[in-house]
Amino acid sequence: MVGLGRMGANMVRRLIKAGHRCIVFDRIPKAVADLAREGAVEASSLSDLVKKLDKPRAVWLMVPAAVVDQTIADLLPHLAAGDTLIDGGNSYYVDDIRRAKELAAKGIHYADVGTSGGVWGLERGYCMMIGGPEETVRHLDPIFKTLAPGRGNISRTPGREETTGTVEDGYLYCGPSGSGHFVKMVHNGIEYGLMQLIAEAYEMMKKGLGLSDEKIQSTFEQWNKGRLQSFLIEITSDIFAFKESGRLLLNDIKDEARAKGTGKWTSQVAMDLQVPLSVIDAAVSMRDLSKYKALRVKAASSYPEEGTRLTQAPEEFMKSLEAALYFSTIISYAQGMHLLSQASIEYHYDLKIDRIAQIWRGGCIIRSAFLEDIYQAFKNDASLVHLLLDKNVQKKVSSLIPATRLVLSSAVQSGKKTLASKLGS
Secondary structure, three states: OOOHHHHHHHHHHHHHHHHOEEEEEEEOOHHHHHHOOOOOEEEOOOOHHHHHHOOOOOEEEOOOOOHHHHHHHHHHHHHOOOEEEEEEOOOOHHHHHHHHHHHHHHOOOEEEEEEHHHHHHHHOEEEEEEEEEEEHHHHHHHHHHHHHHOOOOOOOOOOOOOOOOOOOOOEEEEEOOOHHHHHHHHHHHHHHHHHHHHHHHHHHHHHHOOHHHHHHHHHHHHHHOOOOHHHHHHHHHHHHOOOOOEEEEEHHHHOOOOOOHHHHHHHHHHOOOOOOOOHHHHHHHHHHHHOOOHHHHHHHHHOOOOOOOOOOOOHHHHHHHHHHHHHHHHHHHHHHHHHHHHHHHHHOOOOOOOHHHHHHHHOOOOOOOOOOHHHHHHHHHOOOOOOOHHHHHHHHHEEEEEEEHHHHHHHHHHHHOOOOHHOOO
16 A cells, blocks of 8 residues: 555555555655554555565555656556556546556556545445456455445345345446546535535525524434435534534634545536536535635625525524425436436446445445435436436425525525525526
8 A cells, every 4th residue: 555644544454454464655654654553564665565565466556646647657667567556546537547558558457446435434444436457356356345335234125135246345346447536536526516515504504594503513413314314414413513622613614625636627527528517516616716715805895795684484494495405415416427427428438327326325425315316216227318307306306496496595685605506406
């Protein structure tokens, strides 16, 4: 393992716990020494790492996308035909296609693995979306199986037939080189959209209704027990309960978040393929806007906020807000799935959208109850052009429209920011 940040280090720990022998390297010696005390074999350099690996060697990279090419260049003099490089970070899928072709000419295999699970992966496992030569992926299967969430030991859901392959373990072979990181890129784009929608719901509660932080926390907690159940809603509830020195930590965090590559790439690729991604596009734009903190503060003094509080009864409006958030959540997923479908045709990936929904449901950052609806829709009709054409989804969306219109009109009248929600509708 090259790159021992929080994810890379925890992946090593999970592998060691299952009996794998891991040689580790990082440019920060302390990170290497810490894992050596936990059973990893430390390497002093990339050449030392390669020397300590048995042939055929498998080297997993967990480094930032910007330094993958240089890391590969530094490794190449020490590798031989038959070795495999695995990029488990968030590389751009076009770079994967180029690297796979260049490495294949040297007899070196390459797999691109979109890895989701964050800091929780050590205990819960990692959802993996894998691209590359099928034979290479099969050879690496023991590693993927160990890192994945696994099937668990609870009883099977009544009526749910057992599927073959690796889907129920939480990882999926998506297709040729680039497809793994493409699917992960779209996953992250959907995540951008969902996080922006949650932020806009918070805006309505905090500034529109004037709710206390405690009330907002309990609201997200309650929503997570219903149709909005998801990992992102769950951790939002946790964030509103996290305090330091008696103060809610959230209120001390600077409102500035820059967009990383995957969200921007999702929007760019969608524009190239002429696939509308209004919710995700808005989320990327709002992140870009947030980074201009000093400019926003200066402009705010010239354009004082003139918004007013909402006039609706809080309890009734909250019901509409929950429905509007659910509506917009569906749209964010639907637009992302449409991009996957169109890219699969354009790039000949032959993606199985139902299986992607299955692995996302099991152990990734955007796992949610609604992914079951997505799974059922594409399982029942593998040729479904757009999720919004599914009869079950249509019923849900139609029932949510009146409440969504009420929330959006109220937001406009009171001067509250709901860009992604508006574009989603």
